[in-house]
Amino acid sequence: MKFLFIVQGEGRGHLTQAITLEEILIRNGHEVVEVLVGKSSSRRLPGFFNRSMHAPVKRFISPNFLPTPANKRVSLVRSVAYNLIKVPTYLNSINYIHKRIEASGADMVINFYELLTGLTYFLFRPSVPQVCIGHQYLFLHKDFEFPSANKAGLALLKFFTELTSLGARERLALSFRGMANDEKNRICVIPPLLRKEVQLHEPFRGDYIHGYMVNAGFGESVMAWHKRHPETPLRFFWDKWEEEPVKKIDDTLSFYQLDDVEFLKQMAGCKAYASTAGFESVCEAMYLGKPLMMVPAHIEQDCNAYDAARSGAGIVADNFDLGQLLDFAKDYQPNREFIYWVRGGEYTLLHLLEKDTNNYQQVLFNEMYLVEEFI
Incomplete structure (x- = not known):
């Protein structure tokens, strides 16, 4: 199979997960044809990522969370205001992602929690199936326990996570420990993707x-x-x-x-x-x-x-x-x-990715109303 990766570029977690998954896929006879990574003015792509990936890496402008003036915790107000101003740029990025999906010849898109990937599937409905990978998808699991935190903040976090996975055939939730799958929410719980x-x-x-x-x-x-x-x-x-x-x-x-x-x-x-x-x-x-x-x-x-x-x-x-x-x-x-x-994760992951990809269209069309209902 041929895979296209789309990666949220903030922090190092999604980047190292992409490196690990590419290694696993190549080792098992598959190919990653291209990697698209979100970027912003406040983040720089670490050099280790380009050195480690075998597939060509391309960049696009993506939403970013801004810190408080003290540069510690994230400022929600600053982040929302900044990203609203950048909406025209993000629409160009969505169009770019759609073109790359169609031109890549990929059999599957792997989305590492990049918001614009979900919005691309919402607006353009590409024919290539999408699978999302990230710890954040555990937040949508019916049995996940949350800390005592701001309820509005948790609701926004869950909604944001839903948006990243619009049109996804499956959500692979990386977890610190084993949990039962949540079939209703299309969540498969898998071990972390730790590099060799x-x-x-x-x-x-x-x-x-x-x-x-x-x-x-x-x-x-x-x-x-x-x-x-x-x-x-x-x-x-x-x-x-x-x-x-x-x-x-x-x-x-x-x-x-x-x-x-x-x-x-x-x-x-x-x-x-x-x-x-x-x-x-x-x-x-x-x-x-x-x-x-x-x-x-x-x-x-x-x-x-x-x-x-x-x-x-x-x-x-x-x-x-x-x-x-x-x-x-x-x-x-x-x-x-x-x-x-962790050591038992590779077999489970490959089994999930190698399943038949032809029956995902119903999933895509069933959830396209999420944004309209929210608005």
């Missing part, structure tokens, strides 16, 4: 705390803690591309631009990991047996963190008070079942 590099790393306990923050504003919190505890080595990664590859603050604190080879190397040797609760890096920490502290940057990560904590991954915090993480790490026990869950 993660599984090949031999973890050991070093003397430093490893970290990743999707918004660089959290760096102030890290530096404030570091000033009080300079004896604890810290190595944090961020999306701050105007800085040098490694910004060394002093002998025990360094900030790194996002590079996946270096990121995994640092992950394997740390004694604990602190993150803004992105699904992918949480899974990597769990697989390598690292105690984890999660500081969510938006409501989606609030849900990730709550679900991960229920799976024994670690603790949830409001800021990077790393003393909490060090206390948690003292009695932490890795979740061995998670490792077995």
Whole structure:
């Protein structure tokens, strides 16, 4: 089979999932003919993605969530205002995506949570079947448990997730643990897509705390803690591309631009990991047996963190008070079942993707009324 990938380009999770799935498909005789990645003025595509993908990578302008002025949590008001102004640009992107789908010769489109893919299927109804992959589709599962959060925010999150998957034949929901499928909502629960590099790393306990923050504003919190505890080595990664590859603050604190080879190397040797609760890096920490502290940057990560904590991954915090993480790490026990869950995922995923693709049209037409009903 020939596949076309369409990937939301914010953060590193969807990017690494796309890399992993391409490796699996090629290894099993399939082909990824092209990869379309959403971009914005505030994000830069990490170099590791272009180096890792075999298929040609093309970019299009896509909606983006803007942070608060402090560059920590997402600002919903700023994000909505910014993206409304950009609607004409996004319509051009939708038209571009449709043309690429039709010209690619693909047998299937794999959508990694890109909003404009769902809207493309809503407006143009391409003949190529679409399958969506992402942890976020678990939010539509009838048995998913949400944290005590803003109900309006949760409703918007679920609606946004529905929009990304308009016209999808199936939603493959990546999960920290096994759950029954939700056939009514076309949700199949599958293990995380962790790259073989993660599984090949031999973890050991070093003397430093490893970290990743999707918004660089959290760096102030890290530096404030570091000033009080300079004896604890810290190595944090961020999306701050105007800085040098490694910004060394002093002998025990360094900030790194996002590079996946270096990121995994640092992950394997740390004694604990602190993150803004992105699904992918949480899974990597769990697989390598690292105690984890999660500081969510938006409501989606609030849900990730709550679900991960229920799976024994670690603790949830409001800021990077790393003393909490060090206390948690003292009695932490890795979740061995998670490792077995991840290792059994490839066969399940291939089985789902290789099913007959000819009967998806009814799904497409049945859900095209979602947006009209909402409006």
